[in-house]
Amino acid sequence: MxxxxxxxxxxxxxxxxxxxxxxxxxxxxxxxxxxxxxxxxxxxxxxxxxxxxxxxxxxxxxxxxxxxxxxxxxxxxxxxxxxxxxxxxxxxxxxxxxxxxxxxxxxxxKTRSALEELLEMTPDTAVVVRDGEHIEIPARDVEVGEVVVVKPGEKIPVDGDVVDGESAVDQAPVTGESAPVHKSPGDEVYAGTINQEGAFEVRTTGAGSDTTLQRIIRRVEEAQEAQSPTESLIDRFATYYTPAIVALSLVAFAVTRDPMLSLTLLVIGCPGALVIGPPVSIVSAIGTAARNGVLMKGGEHLERAGKIDLVAFDKTGTLTTGETTVAAVEGFGHEPASVLRYAATAEKRSEHHLAAAILAAVESADDTGTLAADGGVSGAIADTSIPEPDEFDVVPGSGVVAHHDGREIVVGNRRLLDDRDISIPDAAAEYARTREDRGETAVHVALDGAVVGVIAVRDELREAAPDVVERLHDAGIQTVMLTGDNERAARAVAEEVGIDDVRAALLPEDKQRAITEYRERGHVVAMVGDGINDAPSLATADVGIAMGAAGTDTAIETADMALMADDLRQIAEAISLSKATRWNVYENVGIAIVTVVFLLAGVLTSYVHLAAGMLVHEASVLAVILNGMRLLRQ
Structure with missing residues (x-):
């Protein structure tokens, strides 16, 4: 029963x-x-x-x-x-x-099918290692720090880091990446992704509701519930329109004494298609975007993205891979190996990507002092352990100032040296210009107020960058690069990619002012950055787009649009989807208005009766729904 x-x-x-x-x-x-x-x-x-x-x-x-x-x-x-x-x-x-x-x-x-697909991605159970034994437990009960065993063909039940084994993982459910990604010890994996080849073990960093996939699902649910400006406008319109239809039917009855006419006006005047059309388009688009690895924060941002006519790119980590390496080291009065060691000492506490490249160069130097990448270091680095600086200070957008063993070490760009009245020898300036003309970044190293060397750092261009910029240009969208890097290196990258305009040597607040300036000129601006360092610019732009947000709480929570993978192609696809959604909303509104006008005219001229009017009315509702669902195939 x-x-x-x-x-x-x-x-x-x-x-x-x-x-x-x-x-x-x-x-x-x-x-x-x-x-x-x-x-x-x-x-x-x-x-x-x-x-x-x-x-x-x-x-x-x-x-x-x-x-x-x-x-x-x-x-x-x-x-x-x-x-x-x-x-x-x-x-x-x-x-x-x-x-x-x-x-x-x-x-x-069906328009929410993408969300249902995401929900189905999370496995119910996980095999954990406890007391040397493999035990199957509910995935939500796995604790942070526990080791989970994942066999070939299984869905990964938790977020975590690979500690043993190697495999290829299909990350499409989270990042939208079409090709499997190789994973080895130290690499991050996400709940809901699929292990394809070998078995491996994962140390848990997030389980249950505290996984990247669950955060995406929550954000998609919130985004699909949030109203876009068009939806809010139509709701306000319906508040006045519906009582007006009731009043019209009463007036019609008072004038004609025809109750059937009055009742027909009541039915066919309903704004059903007008009210349902925009939400279907918005929900379909947000679901499609999520399935493709693009997280839209809500209908408001989705609609605004459809009006974008200028995209501003950060350089490092956006147009480039962000995987910086030391290309060469040149000393002026000092051995290159000593220059590299001074720089590494100053940068040891820094979290900047250039600091990581310098520290990695010291670690990779062999016993002859040769860098594997370029051979730019001469003289042995016998002891690759880098001492801690006694004092350390970051100068945002410029570099670092540190003290060690009673000596001051300054590592950074020309602006930092100028601010500290440190002159740059002609030979050092010429060497820096030569490396910058190659698209590299020149990092100056000064010891006790005198330049002792220049470190050239290379960041490889993303393979997809030129194609993405070309697609944006084809769509009539201007492009600009906003970077803290030097002018020559920035222009070298911009020319290779095809960027329209370059603004270099910018501090974070300079980028923010540039975004404001573009908006004041009437542009609808999207800013593409890493979601953390470029936070002021992302917040100021009409649409902030965070790159590589998978596993990054800050990016998922703060960005208007988050690309779960480091895939620039998702930008052009997301903007294209947003523009298609905007036109789809207009089409649905048009269908609804034309239908109501046609029916009202038919009723007032006695060509449309009650049942036929309701049939046409319901047909218009289904028409806008089906039209909105076209976005599921984008």
Missing amino acids: SSIRQFYRRHRKALTTATSGVLYAGGWTLGYVTPFDTASAVVLVVAAVVGGFDIAKIAYYELRSLTLGIKTLVTLAAVGAIAIGAYWEAAAVVFLFSLGSYLESRTMR
């Missing part, structure tokens, strides 16, 4: 719609082929009651809250039709509306 009740609750709308339809067909047939008019009327009234009970209940609560919605108008129309003896019309209106609502809910559920 309980299973029957559960089945009924799950399929209530389908069952009541089907029952109403059968009764409607039976009552109409009975009246058409037999002389039993009373029996036909009773069956048709029952059809209206069965199909309209839930509708009338909602209408009751709408009236109690002093609001007028489409269900109130349908209820009034059905009750009025029964009151004047138009039983066939009453049953037809209720059945058609019930059928339309059922089909609408079915198709709306």
